[in-house]
Amino acid sequence: MFAFWPNTMRAHAQNLFLSAFLALSAAFAIAAPTASAQFTVKLLSVNGAAYNVMSLRPLNKKECDSHVKLSFLIENLPGSNVNPAYIELWVGPSGTDCNVATRNTNTNGMQCMSVASKQIAKTDKTISSFEVTTAGLCGDSTNRFEGTRTLYFLGVNSLDSNEVATVFSTYGLLIDQQPPAAPTGVSGGVGDTEIPINWSSTSSDVNHFELVWDPNASSAATYDAGMSSMSTIDASSSSSDAAVSGEDGGTVTQPNGCSSKVLMAGDEVAADPKSLPTELLGKTIEGKVVSTKVSGSELGSKLVAVGVVAVDLAGNASPVSNITCISVVPTTGFWGAYKDSGGTVQPGCTCSLPGQPRNNPLTMAAVWPIALALLGLVARTRRRRS
Amino acid sequence: MMRTMPPSWLLVLGTFVALAALPELAHAQLDDDLIPATKSFVSPERFIVVFRGGPYTPNTGSDKTFKTFYGGDSGPLLDLELNAIALRVPKVLYVNVGGSVGMASYSGRALGPSGTVVSEKTTFTINPLVAMGSLRIDALPRLLKVPFIFTGKAGWEWAHWSTGTGTRTDATGWSVGPFYAGELALDLDTFEPAAARSMDEEWGINHTFIALEIYHFAPTSKSLPIGATAWLVGLGFNF
Numbered sequence: 001m002f003a004f005w006p007n008t009m010r011a012h013a014q015n016l017f018l019s020a021f022l023a024l025s026a027a028f029a030i031a032a033p034t035a036s037a038q039f040t041v042k043l044l045s046v047n048g049a050a051y052n053v054m055s056l057r058p059l060n061k062k063e064c065d066s067h068v069k070l071s072f073l074i075e076n077l078p079g080s081n082v083n084p085a086y087i088e089l090w091v092g093p094s095g096t097d098c099n100v101a102t103r104n105t106n107t108n109g110m111q112c113m114s115v116a117s118k119q120i121a122k123t124d125k126t127i128s129s130f131e132v133t134t135a136g137l138c139g140d141s142t143n144r145f146e147g148t149r150t151l152y153f154l155g156v157n158s159l160d161s162n163e164v165a166t167v168f169s170t171y172g173l174l175i176d177q178q179p180p181a182a183p184t185g186v187s188g189g190v191g192d193t194e195i196p197i198n199w200s201s202t203s204s205d206v207n208h209f210e211l212v213w214d215p216n217a218s219s220a221a222t223y224d225a226g227m228s229s230m231s232t233i234d235a236s237s238s239s240s241d242a243a244v245s246g247e248d249g250g251t252v253t254q255p256n257g258c259s260s261k262v263l264m265a266g267d268e269v270a271a272d273p274k275s276l277p278t279e280l281l282g283k284t285i286e287g288k289v290v291s292t293k294v295s296g297s298e299l300g301s302k303l304v305a306v307g308v309v310a311v312d313l314a315g316n317a318s319p320v321s322n323i324t325c326i327s328v329v330p331t332t333g334f335w336g337a338y339k340d341s342g343g344t345v346q347p348g349c350t351c352s353l354p355g356q357p358r359n360n361p362l363t364m365a366a367v368w369p370i371a372l373a374l375l376g377l378v379a380r381t382r383r384r385r386s
Numbered sequence: 387m388m389r390t391m392p393p394s395w396l397l398v399l400g401t402f403v404a405l406a407a408l409p410e411l412a413h414a415q416l417d418d419d420l421i422p423a424t425k426s427f428v429s430p431e432r433f434i435v436v437f438r439g440g441p442y443t444p445n446t447g448s449d450k451t452f453k454t455f456y457g458g459d460s461g462p463l464l465d466l467e468l469n470a471i472a473l474r475v476p477k478v479l480y481v482n483v484g485g486s487v488g489m490a491s492y493s494g495r496a497l498g499p500s501g502t503v504v505s506e507k508t509t510f511t512i513n514p515l516v517a518m519g520s521l522r523i524d525a526l527p528r529l530l531k532v533p534f535i536f537t538g539k540a541g542w543e544w545a546h547w548s549t550g551t552g553t554r555t556d557a558t559g560w561s562v563g564p565f566y567a568g569e570l571a572l573d574l575d576t577f578e579p580a581a582a583r584s585m586d587e588e589w590g591i592n593h594t595f596i597a598l599e600i601y602h603f604a605p606t607s608k609s610l611p612i613g614a615t616a617w618l619v620g621l622g623f624n625f
Binding site: 189190191192193194195196295329330331332333334335336337338341342343 | 449450451452454455456494496497498499504505506507508509510549550551552553554556557
């Protein structure tokens with residue numbers, strides 16, 4: 001095809017053509033599906049809730065233990081009367097290739113086992129709901145699986161037989177059953193509408209924190225100015241520690257005086273505030289921040305026992321941290337004290353507006369952008385003498 | 387009899403001079419083509435802007451409440467001032483009209499029922515707005531190369547204030563009153579005239595200066611007493 005070109009140009013063109021051909025061939029070889037992977041598998045939902053694969057959220061310990069239902073979508077089956085009779089789901093120990101026919105049978109030391117199956121029609125190209133529970137996928141209580149579990153979806157013509165070699169697919173299921181460590185050093189303040197709560201966490205496996213409190217803490221403590229640094233029960237303390245010596249009949253009296261029957265250090269609580277028992281309240285603190293502020297109205301009581309729980313991406317919740325008490329008291333700021341001391345702003349002057357409390361105060365935040373915009377406009381529109 | 391040069395010698399000399407001059411002539415003509423006609427690089431001068439800040443502690447007179455809650459908190463006050471040049475006597479003075487906006491905030495601990503300090507915070511915010519006229523004398527740096535500029539300012543200030551405790555807004559209002567200021571500026575053009583010329587050519591900035599201002603705000607008796615005598619330091623530009 002390059003015969004009519006000059007020699008030099010023809011040589012270059014031939015080299016270029018050859019290179020392009022080789023590159024395209026290599027790219028096609030990489031991108032093309034393997035001949036034996038005949039269908040695709042997607043995890044659609046976990047326990048009925050849509051699963052967002054982009055979040056890469058692993059299954060958590062609770063989901064593993066409660067054998068929740070996983071629903072997979074299977075697409076691109078061969079169809080057209082060449083389908084196998086069943087799709088089976090096989091799993092094996094970590095590193096075991098359950099795709100090899102000799103390991104798919106129960107005669108091979110049970111290295112792999114079938115955990116679910118579904119009969120399909122010869123013409124099926126899609127299975128909208130291949131359901132399986134987490135039983136058998138997460139290990140057991142003595143040997144919990146952590147990491148990526150490879151699920152082998154195999155096409156077979158009779159149950160537990162060797163797979164039809166060209167009809168299979170795999171799916172990597174993320175499993176994280178290890179909860180993060182409990183936060184420590186939780187301390188709370190005293191106030192009314194904005195009460196600070198601080199804690200610390202050394203665990204890197206944290207997605208967010210959850211604030212948990214008992215609004216019915218009893219034995220109202222007398223607060224003092226030093227309450228923000230109150231000593232508290234350490235979650236890692238043993239029952240013999242002095243900090244928990246007040247435990248009596250399921251009630252722990254905190255060092256600062258309040259006590260709770262339903263919230264104690266080391267307790268396991270739900271990772272979702274909505275799933276807490278009715279006697280507890282909770283609030284999600286997004287991110288890895290280790291401080292927050294709460295209002296008295298939000299806490300719902302004048303005295304609350306507060307703990308913090310760390311939650312990882314999978315949704316595993318740590319044990320409850322140490323418990324601290326927060327007192328909600330009326331506070332006086334500058335304005336209240338100024339008025340109490342006889343200070344006033346006299347009304348009636350046309351050039352001086354009195355300081356009246358308002359729920360929707362005039363914000364001056366807009367003044368700065370306006371000033372800078374005017375300055376920019378001036379600088380832009382001014383003309384330099386040429 | 388006057389001696390005349392031989393014609394051949396004259397011819398050689400003339401040729402040499404002509405040859406020597408030719409490159410210069412050609413070069414001169416080339417430069418003339420490339421270099422634009424001489425012109426003034428002094429851009430119009432219409433505004434003066436100053437970015438500045440400094441400690442600001444309201445003087446509440448005999449009432450010690452502010453000091454009780456915000457003692458030791460000096461703001462700071464951050465401020466932007468923009469003046470339009472109403473009159474310019476070249477190399478002597480300016481008469482300006484303009485204004486400024488600022489911001490200062492203070493934070494302290496609130497008190498509980500028995501007067502003890504609690505962890506909740508009470509805040510106080512001031513946003514001063516000033517309308518002013520000013521007289522600016524820059525004869526020293528322009529005529530004598532002494533880098534000091536003196537400015538006197540007078541105007542009226544509307545200081546919007548807001549105070550709250552926790553998430554609660556306790557009160558807001560305005561304190562108004564006269565405003566006076568004196569500014570001593572260090573003219574940077576005097577030290578780096580070449581850089582000053584370059585900034586004018588590139589950015590249209592005529593002059594650059596560091597300003598130190600002492601000012602006084604005296605709210606009326608009916609206003610919340612948040613006036614003060616304070617100092618601000620900043621960087622300013624004429625453009």
